Amino acid sequence: MTFLIIGLVIFLGVHSVRIFADDWRRQQITRMGENKWKIGYSLMSAVGLALIVWGYGVARETPVVLWNPPTGMRHLAALLTLVAFILLAATYVPRNQIKARFHHPMVLGVKAWALAHLLANGTVADVLLFGAFLAWAVMSFIAARRRDRAAATTYPAGAMSGTLIAVVVGVLAWVAFAFWLHGPLIGVRPFGVAM
Structure with missing residues (x-):
């Protein structure tokens, strides 16, 4: 269950930046460039999604x-x-x-x-x-x-x-x-x- 929770925090956290910190997001895009922002965003999303898939699969083995x-x-x-x-x-x-x-x-x-x-x-x-x-x-x-x-x-x-x-x-x-x-x-x- 731990990996599922960590994956959700990472994946949904990355996807929530625009909801809760849009000004900060725009500043980071300006500072590092749009391509670097997208690469970092995509990598973090992929890590989060992989942890969600793995964590959910493990949690389903012993369901509560x-x-x-x-x-x-x-x-x-x-x-x-x-x-x-x-x-x-x-x-x-x-x-x-x-x-x-x-x-x-x-x-x-x-x-x-x-x-x-x-x-x-x-x-x-x-x-x-x-x-x-x-x-x-x-x-x-x-x-x-x-x-x-x-x-x-x-x-x-x-x-x-x-x-x-x-x-x-x-x-x-x-x-x-x-x-x-x-x-x-x-x-x-x-x-x-x-x-």
């Missing part, structure tokens, strides 16, 4: 169960992760109505993903991992919207074609991950079937 979620939570989790994949796709597909409306679909996708996994899992490691990501996503979204208002940021109007592409890409990615990749990569088959 807090509650056993009802079976229906798995269905709700599946729906929420589908929404998360569509939001993630909308982050990258240009000129879609989802991004035009919500401005920060990736952070909303993290919220949906974390909430889904909190609802469907009941161990201490799950609460730490997904609870931390959910708390971070809530704070990140609030901070991003505040920055947008302060800078009077406007987002281009979305087109139906971009929205349809985002939805189709999100659904296809969700199907691939839920039915084929989640089992081999995470060790859990969300639908309990091998395909």
Whole structure:
């Protein structure tokens, strides 16, 4: 559990600099240059993510169960992760109505993903991992919207074609991950079937 906690502190800490210390962040980018900042940011993120993956895997070997979620939570989790994949796709597909409306679909996708996994899992490691990501996503979204208002940021109007592409890409990615990749990569088959 220690490595999971250290990984969360590093990974979410690095990703929280803009939330809690944006002025300091800008000063560091000015002082060291954008490329060096990005390299350091990426290395720290990678270390944090590796510790999260390793620590979570170790914690799952001897799980401490807090509650056993009802079976229906798995269905709700599946729906929420589908929404998360569509939001993630909308982050990258240009000129879609989802991004035009919500401005920060990736952070909303993290919220949906974390909430889904909190609802469907009941161990201490799950609460730490997904609870931390959910708390971070809530704070990140609030901070991003505040920055947008302060800078009077406007987002281009979305087109139906971009929205349809985002939805189709999100659904296809969700199907691939839920039915084929989640089992081999995470060790859990969300639908309990091998395909």
